[in-house]
Amino acid sequence: MKTAGKTVCVFVLLTITKVTKTVGESNRNQSAIGMEEREMCTGHKRVSVTVGNSSVLICSPKPNMTMATWKINPKAGGPCSLGYRADQNKTDRTNCSESINWKFRPDQDPTLEIQQVGRAHEGSYTCEVVVAEGNFHTSYYLTVLVPPRLTLYCDDQGNPVCKAAAGKPAAQISWVLENNSTPKEEGHDDGTATVVSKFTAYSTNGTTCIVSHLAGNWSKSIACHPTKSTIIIRYVYIILCFLSIITFMAVFYYFKLHRDRLCHKTKPPETAPTHSPQDDTMEVEPYTTYVQKENVIYNSVSDLTVGQNLLQGLSPAT
Template sequence: MPRTWRTSKLWLLLILTVFLVPGYVRAGVRSSGTPRNLTQLQMATTNRSSVEGKQSRLTPPVEANTSQSVPVATKAVLTCPPVGLTNVLIIRWEINLRDKPSCIRAYRRDNNETSERNCTDERISWESRPDQNPALQIDPVAITHDGYYRCEVAAPDGNFGLGYHLQVLVPPEVTLFRGSNGTLVCRAAGKPAARISWTPGGDCHTAEQQLGNGTVTVLSTCHWEDRQVSNVSCSVSHVTGNKTLSLELNRGYVRAGVRSSGTPRNLTQLQMATTNRSSVEGKQSRLTPPVEANTSQSVPVATKAVLTCPPVGLTNVLIIRWEINLRDKPSCIRAYRRENNETSERNCTDERISWESRPDQNPALRIDPVAITHDGYYRCEVAAADGNFGLGYHLQVLVPPEVTLFRGSNGTLVCRAAGKPAARISWTPGGDCHTAEQQLGNGTVTVLSTCHWEDRQVSNVSCSVSHVTGNKTLSLELNPGVITLEFPASRLLIILYVKFSLFLVILVIVGFIYFQRINDCRA
C-alpha cells in the first residue's frame, strides 16, 4: 500500500503541473512587466536592406550621398569630391529645394567660365573662385534651404559625384502662459519638433501643428487639480539645445529671464517669427529653361509607392531618365530611349524599385514594398521635342510606432514607442513624467517616457501614443501589476474556470482509482 500511495502522489503532482501551470503561463504572457530589450526593439523597427555592392561591367562614376544638419542663420559649406583641380574638366552643382525649380551652377576649366540657371537665391554661391575651391557656400542658412545638393566633377579619369541631404535646424521659440480653466500652456515652435516635459508632472496633453515651412509648433497643456503646487517649470528639449521656463502659480507671471511676460504673442505672430520666407524667385533667363518642380511625399513602410513623371505626351518623348539618390548609396540611374525602345540602368541593385510597367506606355517608378532605406530624393527628367521637363520627389518613409508599456525602477512606469518620425507620448492621469529619445541610424526614433505617481491614489493609468500613421493606447493596473493589452478579464476568468473544472474532474478520477486499489489490497 505505501508504494500505491507514493504512486498516487506522483500522478497528482504531474496533473497539477500539466493543467494548472500552463493556464497561469498563458494568462501571464501579456502581463509581464519585462519588455524586450532595446536591441530587439531596434531590430524590430529597423528594415535592413541587403548590401548593394554589385558593379556593372563599365566603370561607373564614383558617387556618394550623405546627410547633413545645419542650424538656421549660420554659414554652411558643402564640398565637392576630392579630385585634383588640375585634372578637372567641368564642375557642376545641382540644387533641388522643395517646391522650387532646380538650380544649376557650373564651371568649365578650359575657358575658365562659370554659368548658372534658375539660381536667384543670392545666399547660395561659390565659396571662392571655383578654379581654386569649387565648394558651395550658403550664408546665411535659411529654413527654405532644406533640400538635396549634388556636386558632379568630370575629369579625364572619370566622373565623380557627392550629394547632400541638407536639413536646416531651427531652435525652438518657447513661451509659457495661462490657458483656460486653470491650465498652463507651454508652446515651442522649432524644427524638428521639440519635446516638452513638466516639473512637477500634472494632467498634461500635447498636440502639434505642422507649419508649411517644415517647422512644428508643439503645445503642451497641463493642470494640477487638487494638488498643492506653487511653482511649475516647463522644460523643452531640442537637438539645438534645451530651455526651461518657470511660472509661480500664485503670481501669474513667467520667470524666464528675457521672457517675463505672462501674455504670449498669438499663434499667427509665432508662426511669422519661426518662418523664414524667401523672396519669390520667378526670374527667367533669356533661354527657355526646363520646366522643373520639386515636391515632398510621405509613404508608409511596407506599402506600394508610385512616382510619376511630368505630364508630357509619350509621342513627343525622346528620353526618360530617373535618378534615385538614397542616403549613403551611390546614385541609381534608370533611362529609356524611345528611338530604339531600349532601357538602361546603372548602380540599380534594389529589385524593389522598378518601372511601374513598360516605360513606353507608363514611365512611372514603382517601389514595392517600400522600405525604411528608401528615404531620399527621386527625380524624373523627360527630354521631348518641345523642351526638357523635370519633377523631383523628397520621399519620407513613415514607420508606425511599436509601443510597449512596462514597469521601471523605483515604482516608475515606462512607455516606449519606436517609429518614424518620432511619436508623442501622453499619460492619463498625468504624473511626474520625463521623456527622452534615441535616434537610430536608420531614421527611426525610440521615445521613452518615464512616469510615477508619488503620494497619489492611482489604480489604473494609460499611455497614449500619437503618430501620423495612427494612435495607440496601452493601459496598466497598478495594484495587480499586470498589463491589460488585448486580454480582457472575462477571458482570463473563463480560462481559469475551465482549468479548475478539469482539475476537479481529474481529482475525482484519481481519488476513485486510489480507493479502488485500497479495496483490492484489503481483499
C-alpha cells in the same frame, strides 16, 4: 512655510518642463519647416511612406516623348537610374535594385514604383521627360517612416512606463490622466529614436498610454500596484520626515528657552572702579606735613626751656 516652499519648487519645475518641451517642439517644427522650405526651393515634392509599404511616384507623360529618365539619389548607397528611349524602344537600368521599377510601360506612362520600401530608399527622385519642345522635370523627396514598437510595463516602484522604441521620426507619448513626467528621447545611429515616459501620478484604476506618430496612433492600458518594498520605503520616508520635524522643533525651542541664559553668560562682568594709591597719598600728605611742623615747633620750645633752666642753675655758683 515648508508646504509653500514645496509648492514654489513644483511650480518652478513645471514651468521649466513646459518651457523646455515648448522649445524642443519649436526646434523640431522649425527643422521640419526648414526642410520643407529647402525642398520647395529646389522644386522637390515631399512624399512620406511607411517602411514595408509600396510607393508610387508619378511622372506625367508628354505627347511625342522621345526619352524618359529617373535619376535617384538615396541617402544610403550610391545613385541609380532608369531610362527609356523611344527611338530604340529600349529601357536600361544602372545600379538600381529590383524593388525599383517602372509602374507601367514607360512609353505610355513613365511612373515609378518602389516596392517594399526600406530605410535605404529614402532620398531624392527626379524624373526627366524629353520632347521636341524641351525637357520637363518632376522631383520628389521620399521620407521613410518607421513606426515605433510600443511597450507598456510597471517598473520596480509600481509606476507605469510607456516606451516607443526605434521610431522615425520620434514618437509623441501622452497619458489619459495628466502627470508631471517629461518624456526622455534617445537617438540611434540609424536615424530612429526611442522615447520613454513614466506615469508619476498615482492611480488605482490603471492608466492608458497613447503613442502618436506619423505612421499611426496606438494605445495600451495597464494597472500597476506599488510593491511591498515601495510601501516600506514610503513609510520610512514619512517617519524620517516626522522625526526631522520633531528634531527641528526641539532644537528651536531649546535655543529659544536658553537664549536669555546664553546672552547672560556672554555678557562681560562689571568691573569695580579702580582706586589709585596716589589718591591716598594726596589725602594723607597734608596731615603728615602738619604733624611734622608741630613737632618742629615743640622741639624748638623744649630746647629753649632747657637752655634757660641751665643758665639759671649756673648763676648762683658764680
